[in-house]
Amino acid sequence: MSGTADGTAHGTGRETVAVVVVTHDRADLLSGMLDGLAAQTRAPDTVIVVDNASSDHTPDVLGARTDLPLQVITQANLGGAGGFHRGVQAAYDGGHDRIWLMDDDVVPAPDCLERLVAVDExxxxxxxxxxxxxLVEKAAVEFDLRNPLSIHPKRSTVDGVYRDRASMPALVEVQNVAFEGFMVRRDVVTDIGFPDPTFFIFYDDAEYAVRARRAGRRVWAVRDAVLVRQLDFNQQHDLSGWKGFYMYRNLxxxxxxxxxxxLVRLKPWLITLAVVLLSPARGGRAEARNVIRAMASARGMRRLPDPAQPPR
Incomplete structure (x- = not known):
């Protein structure tokens, strides 16, 4: 589907927007995020909250929201990747024109959705x-999967290129995304499929953006669509712990x-070798075990799994 600059599908009517929120045990943050959605100058048509088996008072928070068109999906804790997969699938099955993905620790400015749907992309x-x-926008301006000498494909970020929001042009093309404020049109999902639930956490959003760009879509950061992060970024994780396994494997x-x-496809093997060889100097064998397990698991994930394939 293509739209027009005023946010209407083919000029025939208003595009519908489904918001997909994934949460787990962060009820108070979720409450603030839902407050932000309720205050939008352009109201969402539905808000799909995927609750990954929260054990706190998340059900009470959700049960009290009579001010939003809420649809709650409760499932086992399948991580952010499993949550966004389920939520996007529900939004797609619901026939919505645009799907807006949101984490539970961000709050959109009141005109955020209005600003997004005004852009015909x-x-x-x-x-x-x-x-x-x-400005703390970490989306990559360059995500390099060509250079085998680049350890990490994210080469530069929006907040690394621009000192503040005012110095940005109205639209900035980016090459990867976070599932915090990412909006995708329905026909993209039809073409490329759903977020990969097997990732659990990390890189599911980056992988999805690569698929979109390979299908000929460009991804744009909308300067005037403001999303406020409630927590500081913490991108330094224990590579010898459980999160380290997913970071290595999904990368x-x-x-x-x-x-x-x-050569780029060979790079994971070289990283694995380097981590194993350097493990005595890096403080132990746990990271080496993690990276070996990650490499073995990644080999079996080279093909996009059936649940992430385009709908049939």
Missing amino acids: DCLIAVREDLSGA FVVHLRHGENA
Whole structure:
């Protein structure tokens, strides 16, 4: 589906928007995020909250929201990836024109949705700032899957290129996304499928953006669509712990699936070797065990799994 600059499908009517929120044990943050959705100048048509088996008072928070067109999906804790997969599938099955993905620790400015739907592009992101108003948008301006010498494909970010929101042009093309304020049109899902639930956490959003760009879509950061992060970024995780396994494995999967040449697809093996060889100097064998397990698992994930394939 293509739209028009005033946010109408083919000029025939108002595009519908489904918001997909994934949450787990962060009821108070979720409440603030839902307050932000309820205050939108352009109201969402439905808000799908995927609750990944919260054990706090999340059900009470959701049960009290009579001010939003809420649809609650409760499931086992399948991670952010499993939650967004389920939510996007529900929004797609509901026939919505645009799907707006949201984490539970961000709050959209009142005109955020209005600003997004005014842009006639298939893939958009709202631009994040922190509680002080500082620009903290980590979407990559360059996500390099061509250079085998680049350890990490994210080469530059929006907040690394622009000192503040005011210095940005109205639209900035980006090459990866976070599922915090990412908006996608229905026909993109029809073409490329759903977020990959097997990732559990990390890189599911980056992998989805790669698929969209490979299908000919461009992804745009909308300067005036403001999303406020309630927590500081914490991108330094224990690589010897359980999160480290997913960080390594899913990074490897992105390279194995989407590397643009044989050397890039070889890079996960080289990283694995380097981590194993350096493990005595890095403080132990746990990270080496993690990276070996991650490489073994990634080899079996080179093909997009059936649940993530385009709908039939």
